[in-house]
Amino acid sequence: MVKIKVGICGFARSQDIVFTNLRLLEVQTTFYKPMLKSTAEKWRMRAPKDFEFTLKAWQLITHEPTSPTYRKSKLKIAEHEWNKYGFFRPTDKVFEAWEVTNEIRKALDAKIVVFQCPASFKESEENINNMRNFFRSINNRRDIQKIWEQRGKWSKNTIRKLCAELDLIHCVDPFADDPLTPAGFAYFRLHGSPPGKRMYRYTYKKEDLKELYERCMNKNFSEVYVLFNNNTMYGDALRFKELLS
Numbered sequence: 664m665v666k667i668k669v670g671i672c673g674f675a676r677s678q679d680i681v682f683t684n685l686r687l688l689e690v691q692t693t694f695y696k697p698m699l700k701s702t703a704e705k706w707r708m709r710a711p712k713d714f715e716f717t718l719k720a721w722q723l724i725t726h727e728p729t730s731p732t733y734r735k736s737k738l739k740i741a742e743h744e745w746n747k748y749g750f751f752r753p754t755d756k757v758f759e760a761w762e763v764t765n766e767i768r769k770a771l772d773a774k775i776v777v778f779q780c781p782a783s784f785k786e787s788e789e790n791i792n793n794m795r796n797f798f799r800s801i802n803n804r805r806d807i808q809k810i811w812e813q814r815g816k817w818s819k820n821t822i823r824k825l826c827a828e829l830d831l832i833h834c835v836d837p838f839a840d841d842p843l844t845p846a847g848f849a850y851f852r853l854h855g856s857p858p859g860k861r862m863y864r865y866t867y868k869k870e871d872l873k874e875l876y877e878r879c880m881n882k883n884f885s886e887v888y889v890l891f892n893n894n895t896m897y898g899d900a901l902r903f904k905e906l907l908s
Contacts (some may be wrong), residue, residue: 666885671896673692694721716773723757778831780814809824845879849888850890862893
């Protein structure tokens with residue numbers, strides 16, 4: 664029997680409401696500008712014992728300073744230092760960003776870290792080598808499940824090989840693609856698809872949720888995490904939970 668765990672990306676409602684009605688949340692703050700470790704510890708203490716946090720890695724690891732997400736976070740990086748950030752570059756700045764991410768992960772008692780890459784992070788020898796250097800450096804942490812959401816143009820064969828080599832789980836929106844890592848564990852992030860239909864503003868219909876259920880059940884998965892990341896994520900997650908029951 665497939666175990667399906669349903670959650671949302673960020674607090675779309677108050678903490679009390681989310682902690683009462685769901686058992687999974689992907690923390691978004693850590694991507695933009697990480698909160699204090701003490702804040703993460705308070706979240707963990709307030710949440711039920713069986714509530715699970717996952718989190719996104721800080722964008723300093725995955726995104727270059729030219730990304731609009733830096734402006735949204737009010738992060739100002741001097742232009743002469745741009746080449747020290749993002750794209751998994753083997754620099755002190757990137758590894759320091761990982762240490763910050765990992766400290767918050769431990770405070771949340773989270774086992775899963777999502778590395779979301781921008782569309783500009785495309786398949787190249789340099790990017791592949793950067794990924795190898797970065798993940799080999801942190802792969803001594805076997806208690807961490809590493810999720811790679813790739814948005815740039817990569818060949819399926821390269822994705823398969825890198826995920827196998829670096830112990831990564833390929834994350835997809837199940838309405839847009841199928842994961843390329845072997846059957847077993849799957850991590851789905853739903854961005855308001857089916858693609859081309861208003862994206863984040865899209866509210867999933869009953870037939871969409873039924874199709875999502877079938878996609879979870881039909882790929883020989885043993886466990887699937889389903890994270891809604893659209894404007895109506897909270898309501899959609901509750902309706903999907905109801906369908907499962």
